[in-house]
Amino acid sequence: MIRSFASRTGQMLLVIFGISVLVFCIFFATPGADPTARIAGRGASPQVVARIRAEYGFDRPLPVQYVTMMQKLFVSRDLTSFVNHGQRVVPEVLQAAPVTLSLVLWAAFFWVSGSLVFGIASAVLRDSWVDRLLMVLGLIGLSMPVFWLGEVVNLVTQSRWHDTFLFRWVPPLGYVPFSQSPWGWAKALFLPSLTLAVCFIGLYARVLRSELLTAMGEDSIRTARAKGAGPVRVWLWHGLRLSWLSYVSLFGLDFAQLLGGGALLTEVVFALPGVGRLTYQALATLDLPLIMATVMYAAVFVVIANALVDGLYALLDPRIREGRHGR
Amino acid sequence: MTILLEAKNLSKHYRLARGETLRAVSDVSLAVHRGEALALVGESGCGKSTLGRTLIGLGAPSSGEVFFEGERISGLSDRALRRWRPRMQMVFQDSSSTFNPRRTIGDTLAEPMRIHGRTGIAERIGTLLEQVGLSSSVLSRYPHEFSGGQRQRLNIARALMLGPELLVADEPTSALDVSVQAQIVNLLRELRNSLGVACVFISHDLAVVRQMADRIAVMYLGRIVEEGDVLAVLEAPAHPYTRALLNAVPRPDRPLPPPLKGDVPSPIHPPQGCAFHTRCPLTQPRCSQERPELHRIAEGRTVACHYPLL
Amino acid sequence: MGAEMLLKLHHLHLELPNGTALLEDVSLNVRRGDALGVVGESGSGKSLTAMSVMGLLPGLKASGSICFEGRELLGMKDREWRRLRGAGMAMIFQDPMTAFLPVRSIGAQIDEQIRLHDRVSRREARARTVALLGRMGVPDPEAAAKRYPHQLSGGLRQRAMIAMALSCGPSLLIADEPTTALDVTVQAQILTLLCEIRDSGAGVMLITHDMGVVAQTCTHVAVVYSGLVVEQGPVAAVMARPLHPYTQALLEAIPPLDGPRPEALPTIPGRPPAPDARPEGCVFAPRCRFVRPDCAVRPALREPEEGRHVACVLYDA
Incomplete structure (x- = not known):
């Protein structure tokens, strides 16, 4: 019981990790696009661009960029939207949730x-x-x-x-x-x-x-x-x-x-200020940090819900509890 | 008589989740002579079907070897086995699922010959249909238009298309009604006599086996516990399990015997010593400690019991 | 034969909404302490007979009479019939794996039946369930009650099924091919259990295709062919000297287990007619070796000898 719970949690973390890497790659490691400029938004001043580059480590290797990004998303939670004049993204998502x-x-x-x-x-x-x-x-x-x-x-x-x-x-x-x-x-x-x-x-x-x-x-x-x-x-x-x-x-x-x-x-x-509307706004203004945050938020929910469904399954059908299928 | 198919120390184990092993077949040695019919009997889970499939190369054995006409066929790749396939064919229990419901009978019957690039398909089909007692008008029809007995006839015809020397029939009559069962039993016997094809019958029905086979091998939990001439074994069984199995067959001409106690143990955790000792009415202390090996008790008769009844 | 009449089917006729008759004129009796074996091949209507006694065939039109403990069941309100089902009469099925709900423990399912018919607490119901399982020879009944159907062996599942059927003390037990899905050694155990139930005074109706099973567990037998009862009588007499040609052929088709081995088994040519293509006259005539012109009129079930009924022109005086 405990073992299967632990393995289940491990699987969940692995899936979330995989999604985060994928999302990160799509947004920040796409060849031919400069993520700095995208985060800064349209018409940002060169000073802002330079600051962003330093802050996100876009001049350093990709793994470091990834860690910085995740640290900003999950640990310090100070990922900032530049389109929206310095609004912190994570609290915004949490408020909409x-x-x-x-x-x-x-x-x-x-x-x-x-x-x-x-x-x-x-x-x-x-x-x-x-x-x-x-x-x-x-x-x-x-x-x-x-x-x-x-x-x-x-x-x-x-x-x-x-x-x-x-x-x-x-x-x-x-x-x-x-x-x-x-x-x-x-x-x-x-x-x-x-x-x-x-x-x-x-x-x-x-x-x-x-x-x-x-x-x-x-x-x-x-x-x-x-x-x-x-x-x-x-x-x-x-x-x-x-x-x-x-x-x-x-x-x-x-x-x-x-x-x-x-x-x-x-x-x-x-006109409900929920996560969906937030995503909509982020997409409309190409607010990269906000998009990143909402996508990760969604992924976490889907993974958790999946795990809950599996748990419910096992509760409803004893055959699944023992890893047997069919009859 | 020459040996057609021979198995030496054949085992088939399945790895399960949680590191357990299901020992479906353990250390089985047997021989089928040319033109002979051998019956594998036992209750569900005794490994008779697995053994039958492993014998003709449907699934590789975990250990041990199978020889066809003295040549080793176990451990061969699917490609290498293809050369042997026409010589060994299988008839399954459920004739309704072996035919593709969307193809005509003629199509299905012709397929094995097409695959192996044979010619004269139409004549061959005609001969075989006559042999299994069906008219050639069936060729353009579909499987669902036939009764269970007719489908089993077609199934047998399909298996005989390539003129095999060995036929493995897995419970060929157990899905049929008694009156139809008798027809199929008769048919298989006739075909065996006229074509000289060797057969391995897998069955749980001792009366049917007695009617169809020359020799019998009784299996319990993956091992052969008794083997010999079918009439002799059923006349006077040497293994207590064979006797219990024989007594348990419900017959119109005798009263209900006192049944064997308990269920067949799980092949994942077979008992120590003689696998049958947990249910054996004659068990002795030695039976739970030491596994009896198959040994000869008479000409062509072997039994795996410390205290055989003969 | 003074035993109390438990179940009397009289000219039971069952048809599909489109008018095809599935059962034509089935008449049977089961007395207390009797076990009636209903034998037939697939499609003969033997299971339909059992299901119509239980009233489990909605959508089919039944006529004639089903009289259970002196009460007429046909035309009875479903509410009243429901009170009988599981209490006065109970049924066990061929495959106990699918007959139990796979997602609840077998104990819970037996408790349910007890509480459907008797006002008892959960605790009392469980106590009865455990006692019943024990009586049916289930080892460690308390633990077994908590297990799910797939966790028990086939034999134990069928014992649990019988325990459930007996949980409210029915006077009639209907068993529909109860051992077909089981191995022979386990089959013998279950048949022994059925004999004990019969000896305890209940009536048993055993539906099967196996003459051997009937011979070893039943007191009476009814042979069904194409929706009709063709022969009925005490088991010993019918097995020793079957009257109807179909019964004779059915018994001969069983391969012998001792004595000389015949070159070929006697068979019955052809196959049973479909319900919508039943012959006008005797339903067995097209396959019968004794067929003669007067078979074109359907023979009634007569009693040529004391206690023995047969529907065949051979026995018309």
């Missing part, structure tokens, strides 16, 4: 509960009109671009029908920290997270439906019925238990990807 986390948590809540309801309903009522309707709705949700849907939501709730009783409660665009007002926080995130969740509900409901239907054909489900278990128990207790695995792995990856900045479009559309 809670916003993204709140948004994604809410969205996850909506898409998990939504897809559970839709997925189970259409599996139980398979091939009925309810099933077909739900699957068509899911497909529509899946194929609506999130930025378009967000703009439509904004149009409807912020201007067109804002003054009707339906949307009077909708706060102006932006974020309200939980510490400031929990109610305000919830209200500010409700529509953005629902918008973000829509496409996931469609996808997850489909996955759950097909997994559930496969599971219901298993011998163990027949056994459950032979034991005298009722339909609710058979579907929810036995069926779900067998169909969790791909759902959970999909969820882990999507969740991590969103936390790492994948909610970019939603954040931009709803």
